[in-house]
Amino acid sequence: MTMKSDTKFGTICYGIDIGGTAIKAGIFDMSKKLCRRFEFPTNRKDNGGHILQDIADFVAAQNVRLGYKAQDIAGIGLGVPGSVMADGTVNKCVNLGWGVINSGKILSEMTGIPVYTGNDANMAALGEYCEAEEKAGSMIFITLGTGVGGGIIIDGKPITGANGAAAEIGHIPIVHDETEECTCGKKGCLEQAASADGVVRTAVRILKEYGNTSSLKSYDVLSAKIIFDEAKKGDKAALQTVDTVADYLGKGLACAACIADPGLIVIGGGMSAAGEFLLERIRQSYRMNVFHPCKDTPITAAKLGNDAGMYGAAQLVINSCS
């Protein structure tokens, strides 16, 4: 059986996720099957002024190589690492060097193909939402990596927010006794305690109570991975760090659930590699802190890894065509 081609909307779409280091690009059919996957470096020279042309050149080259005509392409989904307004305007991408631009409009003019733009974390959320077994209608997605980011899905669609800042779970005020400033300028953000750097910060503070009894003391440079590995081996300071971080994360997710009451919570990002060891601790704290009707909301691990944004960007095109 062959897929019936959709002459109105095209038969394939591009899902493109612009990261600070690399651009991930997938060619998908309209049932979101990944046909081809590419990755090329993000050129951040000249305030990221070459990025969109690089993408346009890539798309043109692939179209020629694979024999696609304009009418074959349903659209390009574009995930960008910054706030994206409902009209597609990107409200600065510090990581790329971009100011306020409508990247979708520019890329569409360059390629002649409709472009659908979203925040990268929202795109990853949408990608993971579509992979989840439970089709809950709504979902909160949290990424634990260099920062703590997130995306929120309501009625199956990512929510942008009035300022392109919905689901900024990492900046919920949660650490009441924090004395240092977050990168955002506030004090006590979830990210300060629970990002990869935050885990190390938390460990360094806890280690002060442990003298030289912790195995963590034998490392010149700590990382979140080392701390999780030592905690799994039973080191008490590392365990206390993981418990503390999980407590903050559960509390942050409880705050989020008291507002959005999602049908599903998905945890992704590099730190989610710690698996059930971390997840079960987060669930415990979540249940302690959340309003009772939301106590049984499933908290699961993300499935798409670093490709979630690319899948979600493709989904944005597919959603727009249905």
Add this chain to the structure above:
Amino acid sequence: MTMKSDTKFGTICYGIDIGGTAIKAGIFDMSKKLCRRFEFPTNRKDNGGHILQDIADFVAAQNVRLGYKAQDIAGIGLGVPGSVMADGTVNKCVNLGWGVINSGKILSEMTGIPVYTGNDANMAALGEYCEAEEKAGSMIFITLGTGVGGGIIIDGKPITGANGAAAEIGHIPIVHDETEECTCGKKGCLEQAASADGVVRTAVRILKEYGNTSSLKSYDVLSAKIIFDEAKKGDKAALQTVDTVADYLGKGLACAACIADPGLIVIGGGMSAAGEFLLERIRQSYRMNVFHPCKDTPITAAKLGNDAGMYGAAQLVINSCS
């Protein structure tokens, strides 16, 4: 010029807000002009088993009195004080004595009129949203009364949540050193510090630091109103109470904004009568605690008072007909 009647949907609708003490009912035209307003006691006997029949009888009597036929009525909007699922199922109303019932379906069978059901705070949110000068697309509404409730509007529509528990701002974990239990069973909910009772609790704790120097000591029984009034007159303990409460409220709204990033925040409920004196303090705390893109989100006072739920219920009918 006369309003053109909409023969498809009817020309009027009922907006009904079921409270624990009284039922407020309005007859509205389809431009949401309030034509008649009624109020009658909530009969909570027999686990609230008479309430829906009372409403059906009221609607039938008004229809006869005013000469409305079934086809004139576009629908009944019903706000209930409990969690309401997307399909209209009410997931318990402790205040009314209700278990899990589909009140809309029952009332519709009694009256022969379509019924649209929502949580009372969501209905109030929708009512206030439609009154707001800024049509922001999204809004968070918080009511400061016996409890701290809320509603959330996204894309112009109230959000139910997967468990009918969206916008339960009162149960965000916010008071880190709370030792007593909230009515919900958790410790440290915003409601414990910032509801009308919460304000009194906060004052009682603060008064311990003030000996007999505070004017609040002259009252046998404290109330939120007394505390706000004495704070406005300059009593230091009362002022510290208001500052503490506003700090928690600003922080709670900052949590909410980090998740939903609404275009507008509206504060209602009995305590909002304290006016700019309270609002300006909440704004200060909000700006301190929120992620920077959301710093300028307007925080304004509600306009419809106790009628907000009734207006919102009518709006739910009007939305369903457009």
